[in-house]
Amino acid sequence: MVPDFLTIAEAGALIAKRDLSPVELTQSRLARIERLDGQLHSFIRVLGDQALAAAREAEAEIMAGRWRGPLHGIPIGLKDIYETKRVPTTGHSKVMIDHVPQADATSVRRLTEAGAIMLGKLATHEFAFGGPSFDLPWPPARNPWDTTRFTGGSSSGTGAAVAAGLVLGGTGSDTGGSIRGPAAYCGLAGLKPSYGRISRAGVLPLAFSLDHAGPMAWTVEDCAILLQAMAGHDPADPASADRPVPDYRASLAREAKGLRIGLIRHFYETDNQANEATRQGIASAVKVFEDLGCSVRELRVSPLADWAACGIVIMLSEAYAIHEVTLRERFVDYGEAFRDRMALAALITGADYVQAMRLRRELMTELAKAMTDLDLVITAAAPSEAPTFDAVSKFAIFERPSLTMPFNVTGSPAMSVCCGYTANGLPLAFQLVGKPFDEATVLKAAHAYEKATTWRSIRPRSPLP
Amino acid sequence: MAIASAEPKLTPYFAPSMRTLYPRHPFIGFSFATFGFTVSETLEDKGEHIVKTQGMTAAEVEAALARAGLKIPEREKPEIAAAAHFIEEMAARLRRKRTMAAEPAHIFPPPGEPLNAVIQADLRETTRRVLGSLTAREE
Numbered sequence: 066m067v068p069d070f071l072t073i074a075e076a077g078a079l080i081a082k083r084d085l086s087p088v089e090l091t092q093s094r095l096a097r098i099e100r101l102d103g104q105l106h107s108f109i110r111v112l113g114d115q116a117l118a119a120a121r122e123a124e125a126e127i128m129a130g131r132w133r134g135p136l137h138g139i140p141i142g143l144k145d146i147y148e149t150k151r152v153p154t155t156g157h158s159k160v161m162i163d164h165v166p167q168a169d170a171t172s173v174r175r176l177t178e179a180g181a182i183m184l185g186k187l188a189t190h191e192f193a194f195g196g197p198s199f200d201l202p203w204p205p206a207r208n209p210w211d212t213t214r215f216t217g218g219s220s221s222g223t224g225a226a227v228a229a230g231l232v233l234g235g236t237g238s239d240t241g242g243s244i245r246g247p248a249a250y251c252g253l254a255g256l257k258p259s260y261g262r263i264s265r266a267g268v269l270p271l272a273f274s275l276d277h278a279g280p281m282a283w284t285v286e287d288c289a290i291l292l293q294a295m296a297g298h299d300p301a302d303p304a305s306a307d308r309p310v311p312d313y314r315a316s317l318a319r320e321a322k323g324l325r326i327g328l329i330r331h332f333y334e335t336d337n338q339a340n341e342a343t344r345q346g347i348a349s350a351v352k353v354f355e356d357l358g359c360s361v362r363e364l365r366v367s368p369l370a371d372w373a374a375c376g377i378v379i380m381l382s383e384a385y386a387i388h389e390v391t392l393r394e395r396f397v398d399y400g401e402a403f404r405d406r407m408a409l410a411a412l413i414t415g416a417d418y419v420q421a422m423r424l425r426r427e428l429m430t431e432l433a434k435a436m437t438d439l440d441l442v443i444t445a446a447a448p449s450e451a452p453t454f455d456a457v458s459k460f461a462i463f464e465r466p467s468l469t470m471p472f473n474v475t476g477s478p479a480m481s482v483c484c485g486y487t488a489n490g491l492p493l494a495f496q497l498v499g500k501p502f503d504e505a506t507v508l509k510a511a512h513a514y515e516k517a518t519t520w521r522s523i524r525p526r527s528p529l530p
Numbered sequence: 531m532a533i534a535s536a537e538p539k540l541t542p543y544f545a546p547s548m549r550t551l552y553p554r555h556p557f558i559g560f561s562f563a564t565f566g567f568t569v570s571e572t573l574e575d576k577g578e579h580i581v582k583t584q585g586m587t588a589a590e591v592e593a594a595l596a597r598a599g600l601k602i603p604e605r606e607k608p609e610i611a612a613a614a615h616f617i618e619e620m621a622a623r624l625r626r627k628r629t630m631a632a633e634p635a636h637i638f639p640p641p642g643e644p645l646n647a648v649i650q651a652d653l654r655e656t657t658r659r660v661l662g663s664l665t666a667r668e669e
Binding site: 274370371373374375377378381389392393396397401404405408409411412413414417419420421422423424425426427429459460463464 | 586591594595598599600601602603606609610613614616617618619620621623624625626628632633634635
């Protein structure tokens with residue numbers, strides 16, 4: 066009997082020892098999808114036959130002594146903006162409902178080469194932007210901790226599917242917080258790596274200069290395993306960085322002692338006021354880091370609204386440039402959330418975009434200088450636990466400045482880490498941010514935090530609330 | 531005119547006090563007649579004086595969307611117009627005093643390299659200044 070919940074590291078170790086069959090593991094996840102996804106709607110396409118065939122192939126390879134690594138035989142899910150060869154990739158939109166790519170996205174190919182089993186395509190906000198929406202070809206994903214609640218977006222299906230144990234990990238994308246938001250609301254670890262670290266080739270774009278592909282999983286260690294497979298230079302992505310890829314899992318073994326952390330408290334205490342539970346969660350996390358031998362000091366940077374305004378004007382402008390023609394021709398084929406938010410982009414001038422890019426340069430320099438004598442920054446990942454669906458308005462993303470957008474503006478690696486639960490059992494999170502291309506330090510610190518706390522032992526109840 | 535301010539003043543996109551300026555529309559909560567910032571507003575931010583442009587009326591928003599070629603359902607037009615202030619508020623935040631030569635991050639490089647160069651340049655300058663201020667004895 067395969068347990069309901071396994072991490073990638075646990076399952077990978079069992080598979081390597083031939084104590085767990087990739088076929089049985091895949092079958093167990095398919096059965097779980099069958100049992101639970103009618104309530105969660107995390108999948109928009111389950112690739113059962115294809116996944117089982119790949120699992121059989123993985124099993125045969127492993128039995129023949131050709132174990133590829135910790136992802137070999139591990140079932141994962143792909144946000145439906147990651148292109149998959151001969152499998153529809155829709156962006157959760159009627160507009161691309163018939164889109165069948167002829168090749169895998171680079172990161173999908175790399176995950177496949179590492180031996181991962183693609184279990185299916187996961188729900189997203191429409192084109193990673195418009196949602197949660199109830200007027201699209203598929204319903205929005207629901208939060209396994211409370212199905213009346215929002216998963217966060219836009220990697221909503223990945224957040225729900227990982228938290229519910231339908232997959233052991235998955236891919237997300239993050240243009241303004243779309244990995245870290247769902248990770249926070251669903252209680253996962255979610256890493257937005259540095260801009261340029263993971264290829265965006267074959268990932269449907271939202272905003273060219275802000276888009277990041279990245280991993281989501283139950284633990285930091287699992288994110289490190291996924292990142293290892295996904296990262297690396299790709300000539301097919303013009304923004305891909307030709308930088309060495311370190312051994313991320315090895316970096317987890319190093320002590321966090323001595324790390325210098327800056328706490329950006331004003332982001333969540335005044336600029337976008339977090340609720341008491343979130344503040345307490347972060348205060349407790351700071352104490353844990355201090356107990357681990359890290360030094361923590363407060364850091365002040367520009368107001369959050371500056372970072373968010375900069376990011377949103379860039380995001381809307383770039384996204385509008387991508388969708389402009391289709392918006393003119395097929396406006397009502399988009400969901401209302403996407404099209405009405407995007408209509409606002411038509412009000413942005415060329416000068417606005419250039420001013421945003423000028424501010425971006427200033428803000429990037431500001432954070433780099435502020436972190437000169439720091440290794441990491443800690444701040445909130447979300448202002449509260451997951452809200453109910455009816456509390457999320459169509460223009461919610463404009464109402465309060467995003468806590469995650471600053472690090473899309475700078476391209477810094479940033480990770481959402483669960484830091485406890487509310488009294489009614491909903492996950493809380495903080496955000497850990499590193500220097501460009503120093504994902505290893507982010508992962509090391511986040512892993513040390515996870516090991517020092519007990520939050521990873523708590524999973525959503527079954528049957529789902 | 532620059533307004534000196536030691537601490538940044540924290541202002542949401544749309545300050546709550548501004549909401550009170552606009553009577554609520556019976557259907558969507560905002561008045562179109564007074565929609566937007568009909569007078570120039572200022573924000574103090576990092577010691578700079580940010581000037582907002584004249585706000586758009588609902589009719590102007592509708593005209594801009596029509597000019598963009600967007601065929602927006604009638605029901606959604608007032609909602610979009612009512613949300614246009616978010617864009618105006620954000621755009622206002624982007625306009626601030628800069629030198630003419632302040633470049634945009636228009637060619638986005640892999641983060642790290644150019645910024646490191648900036649930091650290194652600053653460190654070099656700081657080191658030069660400190661060393662330059664020392665007396666011969668301190669040297």
